[in-house]
Amino acid sequence: MSSQGAEPSIFSRIIAREIPATIVAETDRLIAFEDIAPQAPVHVVITTKDPQYRNVVELAAGDPGLLAELVRVAQTIADERTMGQFRLVFNTGAASGQTVFHVHAHVLGVVTVADALGEGSLGSL
Template identity: 80%
Template sequence: MSSPGAEPSIFSRIVAREIPATIVAENDHLIAFEDIAPQAPVHIVITTKTAEYANVVELAAGDPTLLAELVRMASTIADERTQGEFRLVFNSGAAAGQTVFHVHAHVMGVRDDSATLGEGSLGSL
């Protein structure tokens, strides 16, 4: 869980509208926006509006219903932007590439069936 008194994460600042983002979906618990450094033709970040959970493991243990809601939002975004075929990536821990310790997922895909992400396309996520 997040450390009390810690500076707000960049995602908390996006939720608070302190930092601009291209928001593609939002509800009472989640916000989704375009990644500022996309690693795929479609690359959307979905995060919780609460900073209570640092990673997906904490979210699954603390609020599995919210995790399921996040996956549903990912699926909806993928249906709209990637014909329903997508990667859903959670990085858990610095050694796994997590740089923002506010749970979030990356929805990645292509816009049409003329391209694929390929096995080696995870890069530096």
């Protein structure tokens, strides 16, 4: 869990509308926005509004219902943007590529059937 007195993460600042973002979905407990450095034709970040969970392992242990809600929102975004086919990526720990320690998932996908998700379609992910 996050430490008291720590600086707000970039995600907390987006949630507070201190940093602009293209928001694509929002619930009482989650927010989803377009990634500023997309790694696929569709690349949306979904994060919790509560910063207490640093990664998906903490979220699953502390609030499995919120994790299920995050997956439902990911599916809704994929239904709207990628014909329901997508990758849902959680990086856990710095060595895995996690740079913001406020739990979040990346929804990665393509827009058309012709762009179907193949082994090499999303770069080195």
